[in-house]
Amino acid sequence: MPWVRGAGVFAAALCLLAARPSSAYEFEVSASTIGQGSTLRALGLGTNASTLTRRRITQSLQLHLWDLAGTRDAFARWDPTPPKGPKIFLSSYLRLDQEQGNFAVDTLLLDGRVRDVIDVIPELERSSLQLDLLYGFVGAEGLLGGAIDVYAGRQMDVQTLDWFSMDGVKVRAHLPVSAQVEAFAGLRVRDNSFGASDAFAPDGTSAAFCEEFVEGDGVVSGSWRPIDGLPDAVNNPYTSDDELCPQRDQRMPTVGFAIATEGLQRVSARLSYRRSHSASPGLLGDADRLDNPDEGYYPFEREIAASGVTEERLALSVRGNLRPRGLRVTPYAAVRYSALHGIVDEAHAGTKVHRASHSVEPEVFYSSPTFDGDSIFNIFSTEPYTDARLTWRFTPKRGAWSGYLRGWGRRYHSEDAEQSTGDLAASVYAGGGNGGLRMRRDDYEMRLDAYAEDGYGGQRIGGLYAAGISLSPNLVVHGRASLIRFADDSRSEIRGTNAGLQLGTRYQINRGLATSLLIEQNSNSVHRFALAAFAVVDLAFQPKT
Secondary structure (H helix, E strand, O other): HHHHHHHHHHHHHHHHHHOOOOOOOOEEEEEEEEEEEEEEOOOOOOOOEEEEEEEEEEEEEEEEOOOOOOEEHHHHHOOOOOOOOOEEEEEEEEEEEEEEEOOOOOOOEEEOOOEEEEOOOHHOOOOOOEEEEEEEEEEEEEEEEEEEEEEEEEEEEEEHHHHHHEEEEEEEEEEEOOEEEOOOOOOEEOOOOOOOOOOOOOOOOOOOOOOOEEEOOOOOEEEEEEEEOOOOOOOOOOOOOOOHHHHHHHOOOOEEOOOOOOOOOOOEEEEEEEEEEEOOOOOOOOOOOOOOOOOOOOHEEEEEEEEOEEEEEEEEEEEEEEEOOOOEEEEEEEEEEEOOEEEEEEEEEEEEEEEEOEEEEEEEEEOOOOOOOOOOOOOOOOOOOEEEEEEEEOOOOOOOOEEEEEEEEEEEHHHHHHHOOHHHHHOOOEEEEEEEEEOOOOOOOEEEEEEOOOOOOOOEEEEEEEEEEEEOOEEEEEEEEEEEEEEOOOOOEEEEEEEEEEEEEEEEEEEOOEEEEEEEEEEEOOOEEEEEEEEEEEEEOOOOO
C-alpha cells in the first residue's frame, strides 16, 4: 500500500542519515614451515654414533597490521587516494628453529666422561632450540600534520656501511628544508637478549668460550681461566650447562642520531652517529670463592671504570643522480669512522654509468675490520684490504640475452709482507675476473658463467652451465653442471678438481602449492662421493614472472 511504501522509504532515509562511516584495518599473515634433513659421517670426536644426522624444523610467522587508526573507510579499501591523518601499523617477524637429530642433541665421550654435545660445543645451542624475534615494532607515521614519525619496539636499522638491531624508540622529524632529522635510543640486541638472533648480535660476542681473571698471590699476578667455583646448573640437553658469559649478559644502552636530505632529485646524503655502552659484571659470586680474594670479572677491577664504550661510529654517505646527454650517472661515496679504534674502518666509492642497455661501474672499497669492544675477535690479528672492481652489464629491456663481465684486484695491507721480498711480498695481492651470459624465453632459460682468481688465499678456476625448461604450465625441469679447479695456498692437501652435477624438478599442484625435488652429486680429491637430495613442499608458492 502507498503508506507502507512511504514508511519504508522514510525508515531507509533515517538509517542513511544515522549511519556512520565504517572503518577497518588491513592485515597480512605469512607462515611457513621448512624441514631439513641430512646425514654425515662422524668426525671421530668421541660420538656414540657413526654418523651425524640433522633433522631441523624451521617455522616462521609474519604478522602485519595496517591502518590501525581507522582513517580509511572500509568500503573504500581500494581507493588510491591516501587516507588523511597518521598511519599507525604493526610489523613483526617470529621464527622458531628446532634440531631433532644427533648433530646438536647427543653425547660425547671425552676424557672418560660422557658429556652433552652442547656442553662441549656451546655454539650448537642456537641450533638445538631457538626462538627468534627478528623484529616487532609499532609505527606511527605522519603525526603532527605529517612532521613526525615514531617507531617503538624491536627494530632492524640499516645505516651507512652498517646495520644493527635494538629494542627501543626511534623518532624522525621531517623539516621544511628538504631534510629530516632522526634520533633513537634503546638497548642493543645482544646474544642473550630476549628472542635474539645470532645474525643481530655484534660480531664475536656470541662465542661460547668465556674466562674470568683469577687473582694471584702477588700485587699484579693472576691469569685468565675458565669460570669456575659457581653452582652447577641443571642438566639440560637443549642448553649449555657450562657456558657462562657474564659480560655478554650485560645490557648495552645505545643512542644515536642522523640527519639526511629528503625530496631532492639530484643528490641524497646522510650523516649518522651511534654510541653504545656496556657495564662490567663485577663479582660473579662471593669474593672468597677462589683461593685469593676476587676483585671482579676484569683484572684490577678497582682501576677501571664500571662501564665503558663498546661501540662508537660516525658515518657519512652521498649519492648523486645525474642525466647528462642520454646518460644516467650515479656517483656514490661512503665512509665510516670508528671512534673506539680511532680509525676509518670502512670506505666505499664508485660511479655507475647507464646508457641504453649497457652499464659500466668502477668502484673501490677499503675495509679495516673492527669489532664491538666486548668482542673476542679483538684479540686476533686483522689486516685491512683495498678492493678495486670494474663491472660491465648488458641488460636490455627487450630481448632474450643478457650478460656481464667483471674484473677485480685486491691488496692486503700486511705489515710483515710489505717489509719482505719475494713470494711473501707478492702474496699480499689477489685478483681475478668472471663473466656470464644468460638467455631467457617463456619456456626455456639457460646461463653460462666462468671465473678465475688467484693470489693470496689460493686459486680457483672454473665455470658452470645451468638450464631449465617448462615441459608444461605446471612442470619445470632444471639442471646444472660445474667444473672447478681449486688450490689452497696454505694447505697443500686442499687442492684438486671438483665435478658437480645437479638435477631437479618442480611441479605446481595448485595455486600456491608446489613440490620440488633436487639431487646433487659432487666428486673431488677431498670427497670422492658427495650425494645430496632435497625435497620441498611449498605451501605459499609464487611462480616467477
